[in-house]
Amino acid sequence: MRLEKRAERSSTMALASPFIAIALTIVTAGLIFALRGNSPLQALYVYFIEPLTAIWSVEQLLVKASPLILIGAGLAVAYRANVWNIGAEGQLTAGAILAGAVPVFLPQWQSPLTLAAMMVLGIAGGMAWAAIPAFLRNRFSANEILTSLMLVYVSQLLLDYLVRGPWRDPQGFNFPKSVTFAEGQLLPYVTSGIHAGVLVTFVVALVLGYIVSRTVKGYEITVTGLSPRAARFSGFSQSRTILFCMMLSGGLAGLAGAFEISSVVGQLQPQVSPGYGFAAIIVAFLGRLNPVGAIIAGLLLALSYIGGEAVQTALQIPDKITRVIQGILLFYILACDTLINYRIVFSVPALARA
Amino acid sequence: MKKLLMAAAAAALMLGAASASASAEALKACWVYVGPIGDFGYSFQHHQGLLAVQKEFGDKVETAYAENVSEADSEKTFERFAREGCKIIFGTSFGFMEPMLKVAKKFPDVKFEHATGYKTADNMGTYNAKFHEGRYVIGQIAAKMSKTGTAGYIVSFPIPEVVSGINAFMLGAQSVNPNFKVKIVWANTWFDPAKEADAAKVLLSQGADITVQHTDSAAPLQVAQEQGKFGFGQASDQYQFAPKAQLTAIVDNWAPHYINSVKAVMDGTWKPQQTWEGMENGTVSMAPYTNMPDDVAKMATETAAAIASGKLNPFTGPITKQDGTVVGEAGKPLPDGDILGMNWYVKGIDDQLPQ
Numbered sequence: 001m002r003l004e005k006r007a008e009r010s011s012t013m014a015l016a017s018p019f020i021a022i023a024l025t026i027v028t029a030g031l032i033f034a035l036r037g038n039s040p041l042q043a044l045y046v047y048f049i050e051p052l053t054a055i056w057s058v059e060q061l062l063v064k065a066s067p068l069i070l071i072g073a074g075l076a077v078a079y080r081a082n083v084w085n086i087g088a089e090g091q092l093t094a095g096a097i098l099a100g101a102v103p104v105f106l107p108q109w110q111s112p113l114t115l116a117a118m119m120v121l122g123i124a125g126g127m128a129w130a131a132i133p134a135f136l137r138n139r140f141s142a143n144e145i146l147t148s149l150m151l152v153y154v155s156q157l158l159l160d161y162l163v164r165g166p167w168r169d170p171q172g173f174n175f176p177k178s179v180t181f182a183e184g185q186l187l188p189y190v191t192s193g194i195h196a197g198v199l200v201t202f203v204v205a206l207v208l209g210y211i212v213s214r215t216v217k218g219y220e221i222t223v224t225g226l227s228p229r230a231a232r233f234s235g236f237s238q239s240r241t242i243l244f245c246m247m248l249s250g251g252l253a254g255l256a257g258a259f260e261i262s263s264v265v266g267q268l269q270p271q272v273s274p275g276y277g278f279a280a281i282i283v284a285f286l287g288r289l290n291p292v293g294a295i296i297a298g299l300l301l302a303l304s305y306i307g308g309e310a311v312q313t314a315l316q317i318p319d320k321i322t323r324v325i326q327g328i329l330l331f332y333i334l335a336c337d338t339l340i341n342y343r344i345v346f347s348v349p350a351l352a353r354a
Numbered sequence: 355m356k357k358l359l360m361a362a363a364a365a366a367l368m369l370g371a372a373s374a375s376a377s378a379e380a381l382k383a384c385w386v387y388v389g390p391i392g393d394f395g396y397s398f399q400h401h402q403g404l405l406a407v408q409k410e411f412g413d414k415v416e417t418a419y420a421e422n423v424s425e426a427d428s429e430k431t432f433e434r435f436a437r438e439g440c441k442i443i444f445g446t447s448f449g450f451m452e453p454m455l456k457v458a459k460k461f462p463d464v465k466f467e468h469a470t471g472y473k474t475a476d477n478m479g480t481y482n483a484k485f486h487e488g489r490y491v492i493g494q495i496a497a498k499m500s501k502t503g504t505a506g507y508i509v510s511f512p513i514p515e516v517v518s519g520i521n522a523f524m525l526g527a528q529s530v531n532p533n534f535k536v537k538i539v540w541a542n543t544w545f546d547p548a549k550e551a552d553a554a555k556v557l558l559s560q561g562a563d564i565t566v567q568h569t570d571s572a573a574p575l576q577v578a579q580e581q582g583k584f585g586f587g588q589a590s591d592q593y594q595f596a597p598k599a600q601l602t603a604i605v606d607n608w609a610p611h612y613i614n615s616v617k618a619v620m621d622g623t624w625k626p627q628q629t630w631e632g633m634e635n636g637t638v639s640m641a642p643y644t645n646m647p648d649d650v651a652k653m654a655t656e657t658a659a660a661i662a663s664g665k666l667n668p669f670t671g672p673i674t675k676q677d678g679t680v681v682g683e684a685g686k687p688l689p690d691g692d693i694l695g696m697n698w699y700v701k702g703i704d705d706q707l708p709q
Contacts, residue, residue: 057437060430060434064430164511174517176512177452264426264427265426265452266456269425271425271426274424274426309420313418314438316419
C-alpha cells in the first residue's frame with residue numbers, strides 16, 4: 001500500500017474528506033469509550049445524539065457555536081489569502097475590553113444606542129488589535145503568525161490588569177470583576193435561550209460566503225492566496241489584501257467578544273472566553289476555508305463541547321475527553337486531506353521488491 | 355448499519371428508562387468544580403464531600419459532577435444540571451457567582467449553594483470556610499521552623515479570602531517572631547503546577563526557607579522537598595507528595611456542610627443561608643504535624659485547640675495595618691464583614707495590594 005500523487009486535485013475528496021474524518025473520529029471515540037469500560041453505543045449516543053434531542057440543549061449548542069462560527073468565518077477568509085491570523089483570541093479580548101468600557105464608565109446609560117455603541121466598539125477593538133500584525137507584516141515583513149499570537153497574551157493581561165485595578169467593581173469586595181451590566185446593556189433574547197448575537201452570526205457567515213464566491217473582492221483574496229505573483233500582475237495589492245483580511249477577521253473576533261460579554265458573561269472578568277479564538281482555527285479548516293462551511297464546522301465543534309459535558313455528567317467520563325475528541329478530529333481531517341492530492345494504491349510496485 | 359441504528363435506539367431507550375426510574379426516588383445532588391478532582395487539593399476535597407454524601411444517604415441520593423468548568427462558560431453547566439433533575443447544585447468557585455445567580459432565577463424550584471461568594475437569592479445560599487484560622491496556626495509553625503525568618507507565599511488572586519489568609523499567617527508568625535518576613539508571588543491561577551513550582555523556586559532563591567501556597571496543587575511543596583526546605587499542604591493532606599517537607603496542611607472538610615444541606619433539601623427545610631464555619635466543627639482542620647520538634651507540634655496543637663474552642667481569634671484587635679493605621683478594639687475580634695471584605699495587609703508584609 002502506498003500513496004500516489006493524483007494528476008489533478010480531486011474535488012470529490014475535498015468535499016468527502018471532512019465526512020470521512022468525522023466518521024473515523026466517531027469510531028475512534030467509540031473505541032476509547034469501550035476501553036474505558038463504558039458501553040460505546042450508549043456513550044456515543046449521549047455524546048453526539050442526545051444533545052440534539054432537547055430544545056434547551058440545541059439552544060445551548062447554537063449559543064456555544066455562535067462565537068466559533070463568527071470567528072471561524074473571518075479566519076476562513078483570511079487563511080484563503082495566506083494571511084495566518086492566529087491571534088483571534090486576543091482580538092476577541094480587545095473587542096470585549098472596548099465594548100465593556102461602555103457599561104464600566106456609563107453604568108446608567110441604557111438607551112437603544114447603548115448596545116449599538118458596544119458592538120461598534122467591539123468591532124473597532126478587534127480591528128485595532130489585528131491592525132498591529134497587519135502593519136508589521138506590510139511594513140517590516142514580520143511573520144503575522146508570531147505577532148498575532150503574542151498579542152493574545154498582551155490583551156489578556158491588559159484585561160486582567162483592568163478588572164483587578166481601575167475597572168474593578170467598587171462594590172465587589174476586591175474580587176476581579178467589573179460591575180455587572182444593566183438590563184439595557186445586555187443583548188435581547190429571541191427565545192429563552194438564544195440571544196440576538198446568534199442570528200447576526202449566521203447572517204454574517206452567509207454574507208461572507210457570498211463575498212468569497214461571487215464578488216471581485218473574494219476573487220482577489222483567493223488569487224492572492226493561491227499565487228501572489230499572479231495577483232500582482234492582475235493589479236491586486238498584496239498589502240491591501242493583508243490589511244483587509246486582518247481587519248475583517250479581527251473585527252469579527254472583536255464582535256464575538258462584545259457578544260460574549262453582553263450575553264453569556266454579563267460583565268468583564270479576567271477570562272471572557274474559554275478559548276474560542278483558538279478553537280475557531282479548527283472551525284476554519286474543518287469548514288474548508290469557506291465561511292458557509294464554518295457554520296457546519298462551528299456547530300460540530302460546539303457539539304463536541306456540549307457532548308463532552310454530557311458524557312461527563314451522565315457517565316463520569318473525564319472532561320479531558322472533549323480535547324481528545326477535538327484533537328482526533330483535527331488529526332483525521334489533516335490526514336484525510338492528503339487524499340485530495342494523493343490516492344492510495346494497493347499494488348506493490350515492481351521496483352520496491354529489489 | 356440498520357442493526358447498529360436499532361441497537362443505538364435500544365440503548366437510548368434503556369438509558370432513558372434507567373435515569374427516569376432513578377430520579378423518581380433518589381434526590382439528585384450535583385457539583386460543579388473549577389479544577390480537576392485530581393488536583394489533590396481544593397477540588398479534590400469538595401469531591402470528598404460528594405463521596406461522603408453518597409455514603410451517608412446511599413440509595414436515597416444520586417450524585418453528579420462536572421470538573422474543570424471554565425469560569426467564563428459555567429452558565430450552561432449549571433443550566434444542564436438544573437435541566438437534568440438536580441434538586442440542589444453546588445458551585446465551588448467564586449467566579450461561578452453571576453452565572454449561578456442567573457440560572458437560579460430561571461429555575462426557582464432548584465436549590466443553589468455557592469462557595470466563597472457573597473450574592474444570594476431565594477433559592478441560592480453561600481457557604482465558606484474560615485481557612486484563615488488554619489493560616490494562623492501554620493504562621494506560628496513557620497516562624498518557629500524558619501532559620502532565615504522569611505517565608506515564601508504563593509497566592510492566586512487578591513480576593514478577600516486570600517488576603518485574610520496572608521494576614522492571618524503573618525499575625526500567627528509575628529506572635530512568635532515579631533520580625534518575621536513574608537515574600538509574596540502572585541501566580542494568577544488556582545491550579546497550574548508548573549507556574550506554582552516556578553514561583554516556589556523564585557521565593558526559595560530569594561532567601562525564604564518555608565513555602566506556603568494559596569493555590570491548589572502540591573507543586574510548591576514538592577519543590578521545597580527537593581531543596582531540603584519545608585512547606586505546607588493546601589486544602590488537603592499532601593503528605594504523600596512530600597513526606598520530608600510537609601509540616602502540616604490546612605484540610606478543608608466540606609462533608610458535614612454538604613450532608614446537612616442535602617438533608618435539608620430532603621426534609622424540605624432548606625433555606626438560603628450564608629454559612630461560614632471553621633475549626634469549631636472540623637470544617638477546617640490541621641493534618642498531622644510532621645517533620646518538626648515536639649515543642650513546635652505542641653504549640654500548634656494548643657493554638658488550634660484554642661481557635662476551635664473560641665478562646666483565640668486570629669483577628670483580635672488591635673491590628674496594625676501596613677500603612678501604620680490601627681484597626682480593631684483591644685481584645686475584641688474584628689467583625690466578620692471586615693474579614694470577608696478584607697483588602698489591606700497587616701504591617702510587615704513585603705508586597706502591595708492592587709488598589
